[in-house]
Amino acid sequence: MDGPGIGWYLIVAGILFATGAMGVMMRRSPLIVLLSLEIMLNAGNLTLVAFSRQVGGLDGQIFALAVMAVAAGEVAVGLGLIVAMARRGLALDVDRASALKG
Amino acid sequence: MGNVLVWIVWFAAAGGCLASGVAVVSLTNPFVAALALIGNLASLAVLYLLLAAEFLAAAQVLVYAGAVMVMFLFVIAYLGGRADAPWAGGPPLLRSAAVIAAAALLTEVVVVLGLAWGDDLSEPAKVSSSFGSPAAIGELFLTDHLLAFEITSIVLLVAAVGGVVLGTAHPEERT
Numbered sequence: 001m002d003g004p005g006i007g008w009y010l011i012v013a014g015i016l017f018a019t020g021a022m023g024v025m026m027r028r029s030p031l032i033v034l035l036s037l038e039i040m041l042n043a044g045n046l047t048l049v050a051f052s053r054q055v056g057g058l059d060g061q062i063f064a065l066a067v068m069a070v071a072a073g074e075v076a077v078g079l080g081l082i083v084a085m086a087r088r089g090l091a092l093d094v095d096r097a098s099a100l101k102g
Numbered sequence: 103m104g105n106v107l108v109w110i111v112w113f114a115a116a117g118g119c120l121a122s123g124v125a126v127v128s129l130t131n132p133f134v135a136a137l138a139l140i141g142n143l144a145s146l147a148v149l150y151l152l153l154a155a156e157f158l159a160a161a162q163v164l165v166y167a168g169a170v171m172v173m174f175l176f177v178i179a180y181l182g183g184r185a186d187a188p189w190a191g192g193p194p195l196l197r198s199a200a201v202i203a204a205a206a207l208l209t210e211v212v213v214v215l216g217l218a219w220g221d222d223l224s225e226p227a228k229v230s231s232s233f234g235s236p237a238a239i240g241e242l243f244l245t246d247h248l249l250a251f252e253i254t255s256i257v258l259l260v261a262a263v264g265g266v267v268l269g270t271a272h273p274e275e276r277t
Contacts, residue, residue, distance in 0.1 A: 003108035003152060006226060007215050012116045012149070014211030016123050018204045023127035025200035029186075031132045031178060035139050038170075039123050042146055053153040056227025058238055061158050062247050065239070068165055069254045073261030075170050079177045080268030086181055 009050035017043035028093050030085070034078045041071045108152065115148035130186065136174045143167045155234040 016039060023036025045064045052060025085092060118141060125138035143166045150159040232238050243251045 003105065004112050007219055008112070009149065009153065010215055011212070012119060014208060015120055018208040019123040019127055021207060022200055022204035025203065026197055027127065029132065032135060035126050035135055038139060039126060039142065042143065046146060046149060049150055049153050049155045049158060052155070053229070054226045056229050058234065058242050061155050061234060061239060062242055062250070064158055065161060066250055066254055068161060069258055072165060072170055073257055075173060076261045076265035077268065079173060080265040083177060083180065084268045086184060092181070092184055
C-alpha cells in the first residue's frame with residue numbers, strides 16, 4: 001500500500017483518545033471538559049474510518065456520521081447546561097457542581 | 103514518488119492533530135483552546151481524506167469545524183471572563199490518578215497494536231474510486247441504514263428542543 005497502514009492511524013487515535021481522557025479527568029472548566037470530550041469522540045471516529053478503509057466496507061463511515069450527529073446534539077445540550085449554570089450565578093467549575101453528590 | 107508525498111501529508115496531519123489535541127487540553131484560555139480544537143478537526147479531516155472518506159471529511163469541516171465550533175465560540179464570548187479555566191486547585195491525588203489512567207490507556211493501545219503489527223494490519227482491502235463518495239454514503243443511508251438515519255434525525259430534534267429549554271430564562275432567575 002502506498003502510504004501508512006491502519007496501525008499508524010490507530011496509534012494516532014489511541015494517543016488522541018488518551019489526551020482527551022486526560023483533559024476530561026483533569027480540567028475543571030466544563031467548557032474545556034466538553035472540548036476534550038469532542039477530542040475523544042473524534043479519536044473513536046478516526047478508528048471507525050480507518051477500519052472501514054481496512055475492510056473495504058462503508059458501514060464504519062456511516063457509524064462515524066451518526067457519531068458526528070450525536071456529538072452535535074451533545075454539544076447543544078452541554079452548552080445549554082453551561083449557559084444555564086452561568087445564568088443562575090453558579091461557579092463554572094465541575095468540582096463545585098456537587099449538589100447531586102451522593 | 104506519490105508514496106513519499108502521502109507519508110509527508112500523513113505526518114503533517116497526524117502531528118498537527120496530536121499537537122492541537124495537547125493544546126486543547128493544556129491551554130487556560132478557552133477561546134484559544136476552541137481555536138486549537140478547530141485545527142484538530144481540520145487535520146483529522148485530512149486524515150479522513152487519506153482514508154478515502156471524502157464525504158466524511160467534508161461533513162467534518164462543515165458540521166464540526168463550522169457549526170459546532172461557532173456555537174462553542176458564541177458561548178465562550180457570551181460568558182466572557184467567567185469562562186477562563188485556570189489550572190489552579192483540585193486535589194493532587196485526583197490529578198495524578200488522571201495522568202496514570204490516561205497513561206495506562208495509552209500503554210494498552212500501544213501494546214495491543216505492537217502484538218498485532220505485521221499480521222493483518224498491513225493489507226488493506228482494494229476499494230473502487232467511488233468508496234466514501236456522497237453517492238455511496240447516501241445510498242447506504244437510504245437502504246441498509248434507514249432506521250439509523252431516521253433515529254439520528256429524532257436525536258437531533260430532541261437535542262435542539264433540549265438546548266432551547268435549557269437556554270430559556272425562567273422568571274425567578276437573575277438574567
